[in-house]
Amino acid sequence: DAGVIQSPRHEVTEMGQEVTLRCKPISGHDYLFWYRQTMMRGLELLIYFNNNVPIDDSGMPEDRFSAKMPNASFSTLKIQPSEPRDSAVYFCASRGTGAFVDTQYFGPGTRLTVL
Amino acid sequence: QQQVKQSPQSLIVQKGGISIINCAYENTAFDYFPWYQQFPGKGPALLIAIRPDVSEKKEGRFTISFNKSAKQFSLHIMDSQPGDSATYFCAASSSGSRLTFGEGTQLTVNP
Numbered sequence: 001d002a003g004v005i006q007s008p009r010h011e012v013t014e015m016g017q018e019v020t021l022r023c024k025p026i027s028g029h030d031y032l033f034w035y036r037q038t039m040m041r042g043l044e045l046l047i048y049f050n051n052n053v054p055i056d057d058s059g060m061p062e063d064r065f066s067a068k069m070p071n072a073s074f075s076t077l078k079i080q081p082s083e084p085r086d087s088a089v090y091f092c093a094s095r096g097t098g099a100f101v102d103t104q105y106f107g108p109g110t111r112l113t114v115l
Numbered sequence: 116q117q118q119v120k121q122s123p124q125s126l127i128v129q130k131g132g133i134s135i136i137n138c139a140y141e142n143t144a145f146d147y148f149p150w151y152q153q154f155p156g157k158g159p160a161l162l163i164a165i166r167p168d169v170s171e172k173k174e175g176r177f178t179i180s181f182n183k184s185a186k187q188f189s190l191h192i193m194d195s196q197p198g199d200s201a202t203y204f205c206a207a208s209s210s211g212s213r214l215t216f217g218e219g220t221q222l223t224v225n226p
Binding site: 033103104 | 147149158160161208216217
């Protein structure tokens with residue numbers, strides 16, 4: 001199993017540009033989570049999906065952020081327009097369903113720098 | 116009520132020593148308490164987890180101690196090694212819902 005795959009691994013962009021982060025969850029997992037990690041705020045949950053449906057997006061900071069999951073094997077997190085304060089590491093994680101299946105598996109992250 | 120408070124923020128231990136990280140929670144509905152380990156440039160990875168029906172779980176050098184009445188749980192790393200140097204996060208969830216993470220502890224084990 002390849003694990004959770006994220007792309008790109010690094011993204012440098014200028015303020016005002018659109019940024020799209022991509023995630024491929026582990027095959028068979030039906031939960032997908034997007035997190036943001038910064039020194040100041042730690043690990044924050046932005047949004048999570050179950051069976052491709054957004055369940056809780058209360059962590060999405062503002063309307064500039066949007067996330068989609070068009071199918072079970074792909075999700076995107078889009079920031080438009082990007083701002084310097086969006087600079088962070090963004091992680092995608094996936095999880096299966098079933099008794100005592102709680103482990104979230106994290107991807108390697110995308111380090112975003114907005115100049 | 117959804118918060119998980121973690122301490123200390125950073126910890127320095129000598130090789131062979133015991134590392135102890137503590138977490139406290141408020142939500143009594145939490146029923147799953149994992150610890151994640153994160154190395155620089157990597158995503159967090161599950162280290163060990165416990166459910167409230169037991170007070171302790173041990174896996175190798177890593178032990179979770181759980182105190183349901185005090186709503187606290189802790190991670191003990193015995194015989195700490197330089198390779199254990201990483202950031203550790205406690206977390207909690209209820210009925211398989213979203214994980215609530217603590218603030219993280221940066222552990223440094225000196226050789």
